Amino acid sequence: MRETAITFRNRNDSFKGRLVSPTKRTECVVIVAPGFAVDVNYLHGEGKLLNDLSKMLAERGIATLLFNYRFVTPDLKKFRKASMSSEISDLKVTIKEMRKRFRNVGLLGASVGGLVAASAYSHDIDCMAFWYVPTATKMSTPSRRDRYKKHREGYRGYTRLKNINYIIGRQFAYERNTFRASPVFRRLDCPVLVVQGDADKRASLRDANKILGFVKGEKLLHVIHGGDHGFKTQDGKSIVKSHAKQALRATARWFETSFG
Numbered sequence: 001m002r003e004t005a006i007t008f009r010n011r012n013d014s015f016k017g018r019l020v021s022p023t024k025r026t027e028c029v030v031i032v033a034p035g036f037a038v039d040v041n042y043l044h045g046e047g048k049l050l051n052d053l054s055k056m057l058a059e060r061g062i063a064t065l066l067f068n069y070r071f072v073t074p075d076l077k078k079f080r081k082a083s084m085s086s087e088i089s090d091l092k093v094t095i096k097e098m099r100k101r102f103r104n105v106g107l108l109g110a111s112v113g114g115l116v117a118a119s120a121y122s123h124d125i126d127c128m129a130f131w132y133v134p135t136a137t138k139m140s141t142p143s144r145r146d147r148y149k150k151h152r153e154g155y156r157g158y159t160r161l162k163n164i165n166y167i168i169g170r171q172f173a174y175e176r177n178t179f180r181a182s183p184v185f186r187r188l189d190c191p192v193l194v195v196q197g198d199a200d201k202r203a204s205l206r207d208a209n210k211i212l213g214f215v216k217g218e219k220l221l222h223v224i225h226g227g228d229h230g231f232k233t234q235d236g237k238s239i240v241k242s243h244a245k246q247a248l249r250a251t252a253r254w255f256e257t258s259f260g
Contacts (some may be wrong), residue, residue, distance in 0.1 A: 001019075001021070001022060001024065001055065001058040001059075002018065002021050003018050003019065003020050003105050003120045004018070004019040004021065004038070005017075005019075005028060006018070006019055006067075006094050006097070007092075007121070008067070008097065010070060010089055010090055013070040013113040014070070015066030015067060015068060015069060015070035015090060015164070016067065016068065017039075017065050017066060017068075017094065018041075018065070018066045018067070018157055019024070019063060019064075019065050020054040020055070020058055020064045020065075020066065020150050021058065021060045021063040021064060022059070022060075022061050022062070022063065023074060024061065026062060026221065026257045027102055027103040027104055028061070028062045028063065028102060028103070028104040028105075028106070028255075029062070029063040029064065029065060029098050029101070029104070029105055029106070030062060030064050030065070030105075030106045030107070031056075031064075031065045031091070031094050031095060031105065031106070031107050031108070031118040031169075032050050032053075032065065032066050032067070032107075032108045032109070032110070032113075032124070033067060033087075033091050033107060033108065033109040033110065033112060033114070033116045033120070034046065034047075034050065034066075034068070034069070034072075034113050034252045035065075035110040035111030035112055035113045035230075036087075036111055036112040036113070037048070037072060037076055037079055037157065037159060037166065038072070038110070038111075038113070039068055039072060039073075039074055040066040040067065040068055041066075041068065041074070042127055043149070044201055044239070045153065045230060045232070045239065046110055046111075046156070046230055047259050048112070048239065049110075049239065049244055049247070049248070050066055050195060051066065051230065052244070052248055052253065053108075054066060054251075056155075056241065056248055056252040057252055057255060060252055060255075060256045061256075062252075062255055062256065062259065063102065063121075065094060065098060067090075067094055069082065069086065069087045069091075070086070070090055071086060073163065073198075076159070076164055076166035077166070077240050079157075079166050079167065079168065080166075080167035080168070081169060081171045082168075082169065082172050083169065083171040083172045083177065084112075084116060084172060084175040084176060084179065085118070085171075085175060087113075087116045088115055088119045088120050088154075089117050091107075091117065091120040092120050095107075095120060095122070095125070098132055098134075099124065099152075099198075104126045104259050105124070105125055105258065106125065106126055106127045106128060106129070106184060106255050106258065107120070107121070107127075107128045107129075108128070108129045108130075108131070108251065109128070109129075109130050109131070109133060110130075110132065111130040111131065111132055111133060111134065111135075111202075111203065111229070111230070112123070112133075114124075114130040114132075114133030115132070115133065115134075115179055116183070118130075118156045118181075118187075118188060119184050121187060121188055121190075123189070124147075125183055125190055125251075126190060126191075126245065126258065126259065127186065127190050127191040127192070127193075127254070127255060127258035128190055128191070128192050128193070128207055129192070129193040129194075129195065129251050129254055129255065130193070130194045130195070130205040130208075130211065131195050131196075131204040131247065131251075132145070132195070132197060132206060132229050132231075133194070133208075133211060134201055134202055134207055135201040135203075135207045135209070135210050135211065137180040139256065140244060142197035147196070149191070155167075155168040155173055156189055159256060161222055165193075181211070181214070182214060185211050185215060186214045186215075187212035187217045188214070188217070189215075189216045189217045190213045190217055191213070191217055191219070191220075191258045192211075192217065192218070192219045193219075193221075193222065193250070193251065193254040194208045194211055194220070194221050194222070195222045195224065195247045195250055195251060196208035196221065196222070196223060196224065196227070197224040197225075197226070197227020197228050197229070197243065198223055198224070198226065198227060199226050199227050199228050199234075200227060200229045201228070201229065201244050202229040203229060205223065207255055208221055208223075209221070209240060220254065222246075222247075223241045224246050224247060224249040226240075227243045227246075228240075228243075231243040231244045231247055249251055
């Protein structure tokens with residue numbers, strides 16, 4: 001396994017990625033669209049899951065592109081500039097570059113990153129996978145008010161993993177509150193896997209089945225029994241290893257089979 005640093009440019013900004021590749025040349029790559037404000041270089045929580053997946057895929061002869069959106073920095077101070085549109089645009093930049101290097105391209109979207117991945121989809125994407133993706137994304141619902149306090153610039157967020165407060169700008173909040181899943185997911189006509197925990201309160205089995213109901217092509221639902229959002233414990237402080245192991249194996253197997 002080897003890693004290559006890549007710098008992408010989008011408008012006047014740059015953002016960095018890591019291409020994790022098997023030792024032997026491969027024609028297949030999975031591009032990862034991380035979840036909300038996730039730093040893929042922070043090896044805890046979802047960041048650890050995605051890095052573990054990249055190693056598992058490399059063992060199967062598949063490369064993985066891990067990257068942070070241009071407004072996701074370790075301290076999240078730029079996140080107030082982010083929007084779903086900016087993240088979709090960043091993902092499209094990575095897809096265009098990976099298309100130059102690989103014959104087969106797959107996408108993995110985690111949580112809100114799943115909405116970003118579905119929105120960036122084009123018909124030259126070979127296969128997709130989604131982890132715990134919410135279709136009801138409003139930040140102003142009663143269940144989310146304890147997580148997202150209103151702020152003059154939009155909302156104030158908090159990440160337990162890094163113990164950081166950050167600002168979610170109005171544009172991100174608006175686009176997330178008005179996102180419509182149906183027209184986005186109905187465009188997908190490649191093989192699609194959805195991995196979903198049945199104890200997840202942020203993204204439910206209903207969300208997973210709704211997504212699969214929209215998809216036209218081959219599809220598969222893998223349920224993690226007792227699994228919560230991010231495959232974490234209910235207090236959100238650590239990952240349940242058995243749940244993560246199931247998700248990683250199912251996802252790696254899916255991409256290996258789909259790429260053929």
